[in-house]
Amino acid sequence: MSLDFGLMLEKLPEILAGLWVTIWVWVVATALGAALGFLVAAARRYGPPPVDWLLRLLVEILRGTPFLVQLFLLYFGGPFVGLRLEPIPAGLIGLTVYAGAYFSEIFRAGFDAVPRGHVEAAQCVGLSRSQILRRILLPEMTMLVLPQCVNMAILLIKETAILSIITVPEMTMVIGAIGSQQYAFADAMFLLALFYWVLVEICGLLGRIAEARLSKFRFAA
Amino acid sequence: MSLRLFELMLWAAGYTVVISAISIVIGLGIGLLVCAAKLSPNRLLSLPATLFISFFRGVPLLVQLLLIYNLLPAVGISVPSVVAAVVGLSLCTAAYQAENLRGGFNSVPKGLLEAADMVGLTPWQQLKRIRAPIAFRLTLPALVNEAILILKASSLISVVGVIELTRMAQNLAASTYKPLLFYSVAGALYLVICWTVAGGGALAERMARVGRA
Amino acid sequence: MSDTAPLAPRASTAETPEADAAVLVRGVTKRFGDTEVLAGIDLKVPTGATTCLIGPSGSGKSTLLRCIAFLEEATTGTIEIHGDPLGFAEAPDGGRTRLSPQSIRAVRSRIGMVFQQFNLWPHMTALGNVCEALVTVRRMRRSEAEEHGMAQLSRVGLANRAKHYPSELSGGQQQRVAIARALALDPEVMLFDEPTASLDPELTGEVLNVMRDLAGSGMTLLVVTHEIGFAATVGQRIAFLDHGRLLLDGTPREVFGEPRHPRLAQFLETYLDRGAAALV
Numbered sequence: 001m002s003l004d005f006g007l008m009l010e011k012l013p014e015i016l017a018g019l020w021v022t023i024w025v026w027v028v029a030t031a032l033g034a035a036l037g038f039l040v041a042a043a044r045r046y047g048p049p050p051v052d053w054l055l056r057l058l059v060e061i062l063r064g065t066p067f068l069v070q071l072f073l074l075y076f077g078g079p080f081v082g083l084r085l086e087p088i089p090a091g092l093i094g095l096t097v098y099a100g101a102y103f104s105e106i107f108r109a110g111f112d113a114v115p116r117g118h119v120e121a122a123q124c125v126g127l128s129r130s131q132i133l134r135r136i137l138l139p140e141m142t143m144l145v146l147p148q149c150v151n152m153a154i155l156l157i158k159e160t161a162i163l164s165i166i167t168v169p170e171m172t173m174v175i176g177a178i179g180s181q182q183y184a185f186a187d188a189m190f191l192l193a194l195f196y197w198v199l200v201e202i203c204g205l206l207g208r209i210a211e212a213r214l215s216k217f218r219f220a221a
Numbered sequence: 222m223s224l225r226l227f228e229l230m231l232w233a234a235g236y237t238v239v240i241s242a243i244s245i246v247i248g249l250g251i252g253l254l255v256c257a258a259k260l261s262p263n264r265l266l267s268l269p270a271t272l273f274i275s276f277f278r279g280v281p282l283l284v285q286l287l288l289i290y291n292l293l294p295a296v297g298i299s300v301p302s303v304v305a306a307v308v309g310l311s312l313c314t315a316a317y318q319a320e321n322l323r324g325g326f327n328s329v330p331k332g333l334l335e336a337a338d339m340v341g342l343t344p345w346q347q348l349k350r351i352r353a354p355i356a357f358r359l360t361l362p363a364l365v366n367e368a369i370l371i372l373k374a375s376s377l378i379s380v381v382g383v384i385e386l387t388r389m390a391q392n393l394a395a396s397t398y399k400p401l402l403f404y405s406v407a408g409a410l411y412l413v414i415c416w417t418v419a420g421g422g423a424l425a426e427r428m429a430r431v432g433r434a
Numbered sequence: 435m436s437d438t439a440p441l442a443p444r445a446s447t448a449e450t451p452e453a454d455a456a457v458l459v460r461g462v463t464k465r466f467g468d469t470e471v472l473a474g475i476d477l478k479v480p481t482g483a484t485t486c487l488i489g490p491s492g493s494g495k496s497t498l499l500r501c502i503a504f505l506e507e508a509t510t511g512t513i514e515i516h517g518d519p520l521g522f523a524e525a526p527d528g529g530r531t532r533l534s535p536q537s538i539r540a541v542r543s544r545i546g547m548v549f550q551q552f553n554l555w556p557h558m559t560a561l562g563n564v565c566e567a568l569v570t571v572r573r574m575r576r577s578e579a580e581e582h583g584m585a586q587l588s589r590v591g592l593a594n595r596a597k598h599y600p601s602e603l604s605g606g607q608q609q610r611v612a613i614a615r616a617l618a619l620d621p622e623v624m625l626f627d628e629p630t631a632s633l634d635p636e637l638t639g640e641v642l643n644v645m646r647d648l649a650g651s652g653m654t655l656l657v658v659t660h661e662i663g664f665a666a667t668v669g670q671r672i673a674f675l676d677h678g679r680l681l682l683d684g685t686p687r688e689v690f691g692e693p694r695h696p697r698l699a700q701f702l703e704t705y706l707d708r709g710a711a712a713l714v
Contacts, residue, residue, distance in 0.1 A: 064415040065408040066376035069387055076400035117553035120505050125567035125619055126543035135570060139557045161281035172284060186291035193280045193288055200279035216599045217557040
């Protein structure tokens with residue numbers, strides 16, 4: 001290894017700053033993306049048919065094109081339609097919209113996965129439409145889609161690395177820059193890979209723990 | 222956009238398809254081996270397979286590509302960037318395909334194998350005649366899905382300098398100063414490719430079912 | 435009927451000749467596309483008695499029950515619960531007019547429904563399932579609702595399972611919780627849709643016992659069931675459905691006694707052991 005760990009240590013504040021950007025961008029984009037996805041799924045389910053068609057088209061376009069191309073379109077194309085964004089806001093918006101498309105599909109499947117009878121039972125005891133949505137569908141669906149949401153969140157940590165291409169100063173960009181300065185790019189990338197690997201494994205572990213603890217709320221019979 | 226520039230984009234889209242297809246096929250081969258190793262009772266085989274799957278699914282593809290692209294020359298292997306790109310894409314998809322295959326193999330109902338046992342099929346015959354065909358059918362949708370993921374992920378090899386669809390769009394956007402146009406066209410071409418693969422996959426699934434189940 | 439005083443006994447509202455009918459089904463047909471599932475049903479479910487609805491699979495008995503609960507909308511015909519129309523009211527011209535969602539919910543909340551698949555909400559405890567409507571629909575205070583809910587769980591012998599989630603209960607226990615959930619709203623009629631059909635044979639007894647207790651307490655029950663033994667011993671009226679028509683309607687002795695209707699005899703022979711039918 002030609003990477004100078006003494007020097008790396010000196011750069012620790014920079015690296016931590018990069019890690020911080022990775023984490024907060026990830027958390028915010030995941031949370032906003034999930035919220036957006038839920039709204040889209042609900043609008044497609046309860047809205048008039050044209051809304052459903054339009055949203056479906058948008059979701060299919062977002063799911064059928066690479067995230068990098070979406071990002072380029074937003075970041076480099078945006079200024080031509082009056083949308084001039086700094087790298088971090090551009091990355092955040094791009095990642096949120098991208099995540100929203102995938103989350104909406106997860107929630108759509110979740111709505112369908114709640115057994116019809118559970119809604120009928122709620123109708124029979126007199127719950128209104130909005131009460132059924134809030135008290136029955138939403139919590140039950142959350143339990144059902146939790147594993148997919150965890151997978152999606154993990155996928156999104158990895159997608160944050162792509163933000164380095166539009167110069168968002170997150171972990172990949174920071175460590176890549178340090179590696180280039182020291183002519184030890186491969187070593188730096190190896191270190192970076194280990195970083196992500198540990199991060200993803202930790203998230204996977206937390207997800208599995210959460211899933212195990214919530215399993216009793218799910219339907220057994 | 223002049224016809225000539227559009228031709229360039231089409232050519233680059235073709236390149237994207239070819240590189241993705243090669244990576245998927247190589248990845249399927251490696252994935253089968255990794256899956257077999259992971260299912261093996263021998264821990265000397267299953268442990269490395271577990272690590273392989275965990276690493277390549279746990280690290281962003283971009284970082285994998287940058288690592289491989291820079292690591293190969295560092296250990297004295299000098300290859301064109303497109304080879305490094307195919308190696309990176311293949312290893313990444315291999316990890317995912319190994320997991321898909323394992324899921325398929327494990328979903329074959331035990332009773333079918335017990336029935337095969339009772340009529341005297343050997344373990345190898347069971348694998349060949351019962352387990353593998355059923356597992357393949359169960360894995361087909363995941364394989365189609367993976368192909369679409371790799372088609373989209375291949376946009377990242379633009380970063381190591383392969384002139385595929387995304388890189389071509391980038392170059393033309395920069396030289397003509399029309400990013401909206403070229404990234405939109407690139408997006409549309411990706412859509413056409415992905416929807417075609419998805420449609421073909423649905424057709425293949427129907428054909429895999431017909432007359433067999 | 436007000437939603438705010440659920441536990442007070444209700445007086446019969448309609449002074450019609452049919453006032454003793456808890457459920458009155460008039461000319462109900464149900465068509466799914468081209469298939470006619472119910473071909474004109476008239477049925478009177480007497481108050482304070484247990485009526486059992488029997489018939490072969492696909493005879494339409496579950497559909498009839500679901501129409502009465504307004505989970506399915508009858509294609510034609512009307513349903514009344516103690517004289518109050520549910521879903522549709524008869525118009526002077528002989529047609530039907532659709533009633534408001536509020537009216538539908540108000541009348542429907544006087545019916546308790548027990549499903550074949552239990553349909554307990556998996557993210558709530560047994561007590562949570564029982565109390566849900568008391569809190570969200572009847573606006574009871576949580577503590578009051580829980581007290582009332584515990585009483586219902588005791589009634590089905592499950593007070594000690596109040597804090598358990600559905601996934602932690604056996605099928606028989608889940609179904610008893612579902613019965614408690616329906617009882618909590620103090621319904622005037624309890625509908626059971628094959629309540630033991632998805633239970634293991636050794637678990638059907640506990641559910642049938644709870645139902646037997648309810649029948650003994652003078653509650654109005656309408657039970658779709660394959661348990662002919664239960665129908666013959668607990669049912670005070672038996673309705674036999676075949677191909678969407680009500681072929682027989684009477685006391686167990688009238689329906690099961692000799693001479694038997696040929697379709698009923700065939701049904702009993704095809705679908706059931708003759709031992710159970712011989713109980714009559």
